[in-house]
Amino acid sequence: MTQKISVEWEALLSELERRRGIALASSGPERIAREHKYGRSTARERIAKIADHGSFLEIGTLVTTPTEDGSLLASTFVCGLCEIDGRPVAIGAEDYSVEGGGTGVHLARYKGGWGGFIEEFAIGYKIPLVMLINGVGGSVILQDQIGYPELQSANPTYPMFDLLEQVPVLAAVLGPTAGSSAARAHISHFSVMTSDNGCLFAGGPPVVKQALGLEIDKFALGGVSIHTRASGLIDNQADNEDDALQQIKKVLGYLPDNVCRRPAVRADWTANDQEELLGIVSPSLRRAYDVHALIRCLVDQESFFEIAPDYGKSLRTGLARIEGHTVGILASDARFVAGALDVPSSLKQAKFVELCDRFHIPIAYLVDVPGFLVGPKAEEAGVLKFGAYALRAIQQAKIPVITVQVRRSYGLGGVATGSRNPMSLRLVWPSAAWGDMPIEGGVEAAFRAQLDAVPPEQRAELKAELTKRFEAQTSIWRAIENFGAEEMIDPRDTRKYLARLLKLSCRKPLEM
DSSP, X not given: OOOOOOHHHHHHHHHHHHXXXXXXXXXXXXXXXXXXXXXXXXXXXXXXXXXXXXXXEEEXXXXXXXXXXXXXEEOSEEEEEEEETTEEEEEEEXXXXXXGGOOOTTSSSOOSSSSSHHHHHHHHHTOOEEEEEOXXXXXXXXXXXXXXXXOGGXXXXXXXXXXXXXXXXXXXXXXXXXXXXXXXXXXXXXEEEETTTOEEESSOHHHHHHHHOOOOOHHHHHBHHIIIIISOOSSEEESSHHHHHXXXXXXXXXXXXXXXXXXXXXXXXXXXXXXXXXXXXXXOTTSOOOHHHHHHHHSOTTOOEEESTTSSTTEEEEEEEETTEEEEEEEEOTTTGGGOBOHHHHHHHHHHHHHHHHTTOOEEEEEEEOOBOOSHHHHHHTHHHHHHHHHHHHHHOOSOEEEEEXXXXXXXXXXXXXXXXXXXXXXXXXXXXXXXXXXXXXXXXXXXXXXXHSXXXXXXXXXXXXXXXXXHHTXXXXXXXXXXXXXXXXXXXXXXXXXXXXXXXXXXXXXX
C-alpha cells in the first residue's frame, strides 16, 4: 500500500528538488556548451567518466555560488565518495564553468580543493583522494561576498600536506588553472595534465600583463610542455581528459588505500622471454641500448607505467609488476647525457623514492650511471646540492632497494643508486663496471703532470700503460671474490631473483 505524502512533506520535497535542479544544472546550458566546444567537460561529467557506474555519492550538492548579478549558481566545486575499479575513493572536481571554479571563500567551510571537507574526509577514512583540477583559484566576486580582505597567512592548509603522509593523492589538470588550484596540482603523489586544454600558472596572462607589461599566450606561459619538461611541476602529459583520467586510474591500481596496507597482488600476469635481455643490452660500454625495452622485458607484460617521462630523461621512473607484485622501477638511460644524474633526474629520483617508501613499494634500480653530470652549467645549477636529495632519499628509504648493476656505477652518482638497509642487496651482471671514477678519467686526473711532461707522441702510449695497470686493480671479478657485491648473476635470471625478493618483502610485517 502506497503511503500518501502530506502537504507539508510535498512542499519540502519540492523545494529540495528545485534546489537539486539548480545544482545539477551546473552553470546552465550556454556555459556548458562553451566548455564542450573546447573539449572540456563539467565537474560531474568528469567524475562520471572515472568513477564506477552509479557509485558517486555526492556531498554538498546544494551549495550555491553567488554571481555578479545576484543570481545563484551551482557550486564551483563538486565532491563526494565514489568507487574506482571497486575501491572507495574520495573525489573532488572544480567546475570551471561556474565562476571559473574559484575556491569557495564565501562558504562557512571550504568543500575542498585547498584544504576542506573532501580532504578531511579522505584522511579520516584513510582512502585515496582524486582531484580533478580546472580552476582560477581566487575570485574577486567570491571574495566580495566576505566583505573584508583575508590575510592569506591565516588561511589553513590542513590537511593537504598531512594527506601526503597517509593516503595516495592523485591530481589531473584538465583545463586553465591558476593560483591555489595550480599549486594544489603539485601537492600530490602523481599529477597529469592534458595537452589540448591544460595549462597552469601562479598568475595567468592578465596578471602577467598587469605586473610585467608582457603579452603572452596561456600555453606559452604554462602549457604541458613547460611543466612536464622544464619545471617538473607535473609528472605526465595526456592527449585529452579521457586519457588523463585513464592514467589516474592506472596509477591508483598500483597503490594501496593508505600507508597501513600494501599494494594488491595481481594473479593475472604473464612473463616475457628473458632470453631477449642479451640482445637488448650490449656488454660494450660504448653502445647505448633501449632501456624501455630492458624494463618491459623484466616486468610482467604490459605492466610498466612510466612517470615523468619527459623530465630528467637520464633516469627513467615508473611503476610495474613482477609476478603480480607492485615494484618501483628506477633505470639509468644512457641515451641522455650518458645516463648521468643531473638536477632534474636527481629531483625526480627523490620524489619517486619517497612515493615508493611511503606506500611500501620495493624498488628495482637498473644501474648504468657514469656519475653526476659534470661541467660548468651543471655546477651552476647545483648538481651536487640536488644530487644529495636523490642520495638521501634512497639511503634513508625503509623499503628494499634491489640494485641491478647492468653496466657502469661511478662516484657519488653510483652511491645514489643503492641502499645499505638490511633488506637491500646488489645483483651484478658480468657486464658491470664500477669504481670511484672511470679509469681513463681517473688516470688523466691523477697523472696529469706526468702525462703533460712527455712529448705528445709518447703521451698516448704512457696513458695506455697506466690505464692497463689500473684495469687489473679494478676488476669486478676481484670485487665479487671479496664479497664487494652480494651476487653476480646471468642477466636472464634477474626477473627470477626480483620476484623472490618481492614476495619476501610482502611477508614482512608493516612497521608504522
